[in-house]
Amino acid sequence: MQTQINGITIAYSDQGNGLPIVMLHAFPLNRTMWAAQEKVLSSRFRIITIDLRGHGESDAPLWHYTLEQSADDVNALLDYLSIPQAVFVGLSMGGYILFAFYRKYAARVKGLILADTKAQADTVEGKEGRFQMAQTSYKKGPSAIVDTMLSKLLSPETIQTRPSLVQQVRTIIENSQISGIAGDLMAMAERPDSIPLLNHITCPTQIIVGELDQATPPSDARLMADHIPNARLAIIPNAAHLANMEQPEAFNHIVATFAQELSERIDSQ
Numbered sequence: 001m002q003t004q005i006n007g008i009t010i011a012y013s014d015q016g017n018g019l020p021i022v023m024l025h026a027f028p029l030n031r032t033m034w035a036a037q038e039k040v041l042s043s044r045f046r047i048i049t050i051d052l053r054g055h056g057e058s059d060a061p062l063w064h065y066t067l068e069q070s071a072d073d074v075n076a077l078l079d080y081l082s083i084p085q086a087v088f089v090g091l092s093m094g095g096y097i098l099f100a101f102y103r104k105y106a107a108r109v110k111g112l113i114l115a116d117t118k119a120q121a122d123t124v125e126g127k128e129g130r131f132q133m134a135q136t137s138y139k140k141g142p143s144a145i146v147d148t149m150l151s152k153l154l155s156p157e158t159i160q161t162r163p164s165l166v167q168q169v170r171t172i173i174e175n176s177q178i179s180g181i182a183g184d185l186m187a188m189a190e191r192p193d194s195i196p197l198l199n200h201i202t203c204p205t206q207i208i209v210g211e212l213d214q215a216t217p218p219s220d221a222r223l224m225a226d227h228i229p230n231a232r233l234a235i236i237p238n239a240a241h242l243a244n245m246e247q248p249e250a251f252n253h254i255v256a257t258f259a260q261e262l263s264e265r266i267d268s269q
């Protein structure tokens with residue numbers, strides 16, 4: 001499905017009934033990375049997955065991107081769908097966007113699931129790496145960043161033994177638009193440190209991380225769990241950065257348990 005939001009086309013899927021769960025994807029992927037969550041969780045919850053601006057079937061305008069702007073897109077989509085409040089799942093860049101969303105729209109957040117993400121801003125070297133990646137994809141096309149990204153996103157074992165999953169991720173990256181890739185790299189490089197926000201997060205929060213995640217390792221997840229009041233932490237074995245794709249059953253179980261508890265709490269109020 002598609003709609004016009006903040007001057008561009010935003011694509012999304014909306015399946016199932018019950019407590020709404022909004023899922024924000026990683027960089028440089030799109031909403032199809034949530035297929036295994038959508039399939040299983042939409043039998044119990046209303047699952048909304050969004051192609052963030054710059055990705056998938058949404059427009060990728062050639063302009064300056066910010067994570068706050070993506071948060072504004074999500075907010076406007078929820079207005080359009082008449083959803084006052086939801087549970088939000090953000091994986092990696094999706095998590096960075098959730099911090100921006102929480103700063104502006106905390107009243108909309110029933111619960112937060114922060115997966116394979118981190119609260120710290122980029123280091124100087126991290127920003128330089130983003131600049132280099134933007135130049136490489138601009139000069140040579142998105143396929144030139146696939147191998148670097150794959151080794152960051154998936155575990156070595158997955159890369160060796162699960163060719164169809166590797167191909168799925170490869171195809172998504174290869175089909176990404178340069179404007180979206182460069183726009184998001186700049187947006188992520190400019191994002192603020194969210195550590196000071198953490199102890200102001202008052203909604204129920206679940207943190208998830210793949211035990212083999214090197215991009216946003218378990219130590220980053222523990223830091224968030226230590227600072228967000230009453231946050232829970234789950235570490236998924238045999239998963240790296242895209243834990244929801246590598247270990248969908250474990251990931252779905254954590255999300256379903258968290259959302260079910262929230263639903264029951266809402267029903268008893």
Ligand code: MLT
Nearest residue numbers: 026027091092093094215
């Ligand atoms: C992601 O998966 O969204 C990216 O790895 C985030 C990042 O580059 O910081």
